[in-house]
Amino acid sequence: MDELLKPLIEGNRRALSRAITLVESTRADHRQRAVALLAELPKKQALRIGLSGTPGVGKSTFIEAFGTMLTEQGLRVAVLAVDPSSTRSGGSILGDKTRMETLSRNPRAFIRPTPSSAELGGVARRTRESIRLCEAAGYDVILIETVGVGQSETLVAEMSDLFVLLLAPAGGDELQGVKRGIMEMADLILVNKADGDLLPTARRTVADYAGALRLLRKRPQDPEGFPKAMAVSAATGDGLDKAWAEMTALADWRREHGHFEANRAAQERQWFMAELRAGLLSQLDQPQAQAHLARLGDDVAQGKLAPGMAATRMLDLLGQMSQE
Amino acid sequence: MDELLKPLIEGNRRALSRAITLVESTRADHRQRAVALLAELPKKQALRIGLSGTPGVGKSTFIEAFGTMLTEQGLRVAVLAVDPSSTRSGGSILGDKTRMETLSRNPRAFIRPTPSSAELGGVARRTRESIRLCEAAGYDVILIETVGVGQSETLVAEMSDLFVLLLAPAGGDELQGVKRGIMEMADLILVNKADGDLLPTARRTVADYAGALRLLRKRPQDPEGFPKAMAVSAATGDGLDKAWAEMTALADWRREHGHFEANRAAQERQWFMAELRAGLLSQLDQPQAQAHLARLGDDVAQGKLAPGMAATRMLDLLGQMSQE
Numbered sequence: 001m002d003e004l005l006k007p008l009i010e011g012n013r014r015a016l017s018r019a020i021t022l023v024e025s026t027r028a029d030h031r032q033r034a035v036a037l038l039a040e041l042p043k044k045q046a047l048r049i050g051l052s053g054t055p056g057v058g059k060s061t062f063i064e065a066f067g068t069m070l071t072e073q074g075l076r077v078a079v080l081a082v083d084p085s086s087t088r089s090g091g092s093i094l095g096d097k098t099r100m101e102t103l104s105r106n107p108r109a110f111i112r113p114t115p116s117s118a119e120l121g122g123v124a125r126r127t128r129e130s131i132r133l134c135e136a137a138g139y140d141v142i143l144i145e146t147v148g149v150g151q152s153e154t155l156v157a158e159m160s161d162l163f164v165l166l167l168a169p170a171g172g173d174e175l176q177g178v179k180r181g182i183m184e185m186a187d188l189i190l191v192n193k194a195d196g197d198l199l200p201t202a203r204r205t206v207a208d209y210a211g212a213l214r215l216l217r218k219r220p221q222d223p224e225g226f227p228k229a230m231a232v233s234a235a236t237g238d239g240l241d242k243a244w245a246e247m248t249a250l251a252d253w254r255r256e257h258g259h260f261e262a263n264r265a266a267q268e269r270q271w272f273m274a275e276l277r278a279g280l281l282s283q284l285d286q287p288q289a290q291a292h293l294a295r296l297g298d299d300v301a302q303g304k305l306a307p308g309m310a311a312t313r314m315l316d317l318l319g320q321m322s323q324e
Numbered sequence: 325m326d327e328l329l330k331p332l333i334e335g336n337r338r339a340l341s342r343a344i345t346l347v348e349s350t351r352a353d354h355r356q357r358a359v360a361l362l363a364e365l366p367k368k369q370a371l372r373i374g375l376s377g378t379p380g381v382g383k384s385t386f387i388e389a390f391g392t393m394l395t396e397q398g399l400r401v402a403v404l405a406v407d408p409s410s411t412r413s414g415g416s417i418l419g420d421k422t423r424m425e426t427l428s429r430n431p432r433a434f435i436r437p438t439p440s441s442a443e444l445g446g447v448a449r450r451t452r453e454s455i456r457l458c459e460a461a462g463y464d465v466i467l468i469e470t471v472g473v474g475q476s477e478t479l480v481a482e483m484s485d486l487f488v489l490l491l492a493p494a495g496g497d498e499l500q501g502v503k504r505g506i507m508e509m510a511d512l513i514l515v516n517k518a519d520g521d522l523l524p525t526a527r528r529t530v531a532d533y534a535g536a537l538r539l540l541r542k543r544p545q546d547p548e549g550f551p552k553a554m555a556v557s558a559a560t561g562d563g564l565d566k567a568w569a570e571m572t573a574l575a576d577w578r579r580e581h582g583h584f585e586a587n588r589a590a591q592e593r594q595w596f597m598a599e600l601r602a603g604l605l606s607q608l609d610q611p612q613a614q615a616h617l618a619r620l621g622d623d624v625a626q627g628k629l630a631p632g633m634a635a636t637r638m639l640d641l642l643g644q645m646s647q648e
Contacts, residue, residue, distance in 0.1 A: 274631075303589075
């Protein structure tokens with residue numbers, strides 16, 4: 001049994017941090033230990049909520065207020081991030097903790113800053129595994145936040161039980177700024193900043209999105225009235241309790257009707273296939289393979305060797321290497 | 325030497341058709357023969373023009389008129405298609421040949437209907453290989469057409485020397501309908517249907533796109549004035565000769581400045597890596613592997629096995645299988 005397992009299950013935050021650092025590592029021995037640790041985890045379930053919002057919609061303020069509200073109800077809340085931009089810049093410039101000062105000091109909350117990682121696939125693996133670690137550590141709600149860029153929203157939706165889209169109040173023309181594919185993933189659209197001067201605009205935006213959501217095809221995993229659009233204000237706290245009530249109602253309905261477990265099972269299968277593909281492709285990362293790759297790649301670029309033939313030769317070389 | 329090689333090089337259309345059917349096949353022995361044939365091809369170069377246009381912009385009419393004009397100049401023209409929708413529907417409902425009746429009867433033209441294929445990656449491989457076959461058969465210009473859906477435009481741009489975007493005349497508001505990423509790939513934007521009542525609208529659309537193109541960052545592979553927007557009419561033929569002149573001028577400039585060959589070399593490297601990844605992942609297609617996959621996948625879905633552990637076991641099983 002891994003030495004981290006017991007303190008992790010007991011809810012020790014330092015053990016959780018260390019376990020996440022372990023799953024983030026790409027070192028072969030760390031990876032082996034991480035896989036073994038993950039296989040030992042008890043089957044505890046948290047509610048996994050994917051949360052997407054572009055910069056400027058007040059995502060940090062929302063998580064701060066929403067997370068604090070949940071902890072006041074006695075719930076333990078973990079916040080993880082999937083931020084593809086940080087994979088380029090090598091980590092957030094401002095750590096996630098400084099963005100959420102109150103929540104980060106809350107003993108019932110755990111915030112993990114976005115790791116720097118080479119590519120989105122690596123971030124996805126690390127986040128899926130961190131979710132499992134947070135569940136095992138007894139967290140009740142896991143918020144997986146992402147900025148709405150590229151494939152990150154799809155990735156987050158694929159590891160969440162519910163997917164929430166956080167938007168700012170906007171004129172009707174900007175409605176088309178949200179891609180149809182993202183709308184189709186959303187279970188709940190929250191229009192933030194519904195306070196003060198922006199309140200009427202926020203209400204109109206909610207009505208616009210509610211109209212747009214009605215045009216989408218009904219999904220089997222949705223009860224009557226979902227997906228839904230609502231107004232909230234992270235600044236005043238208005239609507240946050242109602243948003244949480246809608247989330248739990250939706251999750252309960254899905255549990256009762258078998259969709260919750262079916263979705264989790266499908267996600268676990270996806271995860272398995274993703275790990276397997278990553279494992280197969282990682283054969284190319286070995287130094288010996290890299291040397292062959294560079295040589296064959298040069299031959300291909302210079303037109304000395306056809307790409308398909310070069311691939312066949314490389315596959316033969318990999319086969320020989322695995323038998324050595 | 326493959327029996328298809330000689331007639332193919334001599335420009336025999338039946339040999340070319342059979343060779344493309346060979347590269348489209350997924351049968352293991354066919355694949356092996358295809359890889360060997362591709363490695364034997366002489367190094368002839370055609371101008372590879374990627375052409376994207378959503379349904380309704382008059383793409384077939386454009387290819388018909390543009391292709392016919394090129395053949396009248398003595399050039400041999402091949403038309404290939406990357407249509408992701410046909411991968412779902414199992415082939416075009418109306419064959420590409422019926423869409424381009426005049427061109428399909430032209431002895432200097434070769435039109436290959438979209439194949440039905442399981443997935444976009446398969447279509448990409450087949451198209452790259454078909455391009456090489458058409459070049460070896462002596463075609464001077466290869467039009468690789470795609471509908472603007474999903475990743476297909478990126479795929480086509482990655483196998484072309486020039487990328488042309490065909491658009492319909494439209495109000496300024498619709499300009500944002502073209503994604504920024506697609507705009508950034510375009511070398512030439514052609515606004516079609518610039519005839520009759522639509523002429524003023526077409527001219528305004530050209531001006532709008534010209535303005536939008538000026539806002540994009542200059543790319544090293546572009547001479548002064550590129551990327552460019554122009555009006556054409558496939559129906560009347562207006563502007564087609566000018567569009568061709570722009571394409572050849574751009575290709576010539578890139579050849580003189582080394583960008584043409586550098587781009588080809590990078591594309592060949594990409595192709596090699598794509599083939600290699602496909603080869604590694606194809607280990608999972610073997611019947612024995614499929615049986616293991618199904619069993620482990622069920623264990624994962626039922627929560628009996630962690631996804632990472634299941635992947636590790638599957639990789640071990642694949643290693644054992646390759647040594648049997």
